[in-house]
Amino acid sequence: MKTPKTALQELLNRGITPQYNLIQVEGAVHEPTFRYRVSYQDKDAMGTGKSKKEAKHAAARALIDKLAVTQENLANHNTPGGEEEPSGNPIVWLQKMCIARSWPSPLYEMEMEEVLPHERQFTIACVVLKYHEVGEGKSKKIAKRQAAQKMWQRLQDQPLEPSQTMQLLDDDGNEEQINLNDRSINFKALLDDIANEQRFEVTYVDIDEKTHSGMYQCLLQLSTLPVAVCHGTGKTILDAQMHAARNSLEYLKIMPRF
16 A cells, blocks of 8 residues: 555656655654655645654655646646546546555446437446445546546545544444554454454565665555555564554545454
């Protein structure tokens, strides 16, 4: 799963690195809140978080959205009557937004194909999480782009920061809130319990090569539909596996059936 910083870097030209600057640290000493600004050319955005890393990711997500707004405005400006294909690509920008927010990729479904006098009309639905938008056009491509643009605009109003709690059922069938920020939780054991209950397999693949900072790496594959692969790092192999398990729980949390 790509981090917002990685997704932002991919949006920019190769060799160009956005600048991250610490703007403010506030709150109690034992529970500080960091505010970062990320800048790229004449664009910048702010982000806050309980750690420097979290604040940088929040700033990167905000800048991705701002860049997407600029691209969409250019596309709309070059779209006479809203029926011609825009110079920008809403499908790409929606995909980038989902990557940056660690959401599942958009799903597109053909809903209707009408044969009108002298022309055909297509209707395509775009689905992201629990959200559903529909686009129409004289071609499948135009209908798909319109659906993606409507979805992108709708998701602008959704929170950038997903909830860090996961709702599960305990042994007595009662709802239990799990805080994914609680480092005392055995995320591997928790993931195994969910896998047994939902009947999917969990496979850990330890990577021999360490990160640039000397951290161990691990890939974790879930045999869900669709199949998911999550990444984790840590000071030990076990820590890397635990981190990958936590990221997998984050992924499962935003999937509609979990």
